[in-house]
Amino acid sequence: MQLKGWIIYNGNLYTQKFSEQVEWLLRTASQFDIELEAVANHELLVTIDGGNAKLQPDRPGPAPDFVFFWDKDLFLARQLEQQGIRLFNSARAIEICDDKALTHQQLANQGIPMPKTIIAPKIYRSVQDDRHLTQVIETLGFPLIMKESFGSFGEQVYYIQNERTLRQKVHELGNTPYIFQQYVQSSYGKDVRLHVVGDRVVAAMLRKAEGDFRANVTAGGKMFPYQPTEAEKALAVRCSQLVGADFTGVDLLFGANQEPILCEINSNAHFKNIYDCTGIDLTKAMLGYIKEQL
């Protein structure tokens, strides 16, 4: 029987880079004999009516066999799951990956090497009492890294040189959720991105930036095909499984002895950069995996 699926994408973030990837998935799906339809998240409104949840407007035809959920709209993801639809990735996996504080908390106590991380305490309005910074400084020293819990492309990751900039940033961020983190000097300007599908690393690249501690391609990092070590592969797969994801882009930092350290996990990793860098087509790996799973 032919599989029917939807790819859900964010209808308000539909840049050329995005539409290109949605169309690419649709093309690969047709090669895999999967009937895939692109649906924008705002075409499906989560509605509670008469005390019950549903999606509206009604879409004609039977429910899809799966949803390739390429967005972070968690309410929509959870509603689709409540209706019994299998999501790739699951709502919970997307939730854990999207929130950097939650990612680190979820991976803690599992033997995963991570930079020392302190989750900023919740502030309601503005910072009135910043005495906790004494503990932060004592634990992490300078320089340290601050990262907003929700961010990408390295744009919400800050290098904090001294106490003055620390206080300034803390007051500036106010109620925005973020973490304080140990600066991993040995990884300056470079990291590895491993793409995991199920329990396999299917592609990897090294990213290197010049003149910036962040290796993100959007921040000027250059990409190089990379042959990951067994330790790097094992760590990426383990992290991906601990957050319950089917597909991830796992970013690893290099420790002082080149040992891998988990930086972050992306549940909605783009597949264009890795294709340009390695020629590996993730859409094939992902849709092949979906077919296998169903």
Ligand SMILES: Nc1ncnc2c1ncn2[C@@H]1O[C@H](COP(=O)(O)OP(=O)(O)O)[C@@H](O)[C@H]1O
């Ligand atoms: N603790 C750290 N020490 C050193 N460099 C870091 C650290 N955390 C992140 N980086 C650098 O910053 C980049 C962006 O951080 P990351 O957590 O991946 O955020 P984003 O979601 O914006 O990509 C990483 O790819 C890495 O190069």
Ligand SMILES: [Mg+2]
């Ligand atoms: Mg990253």
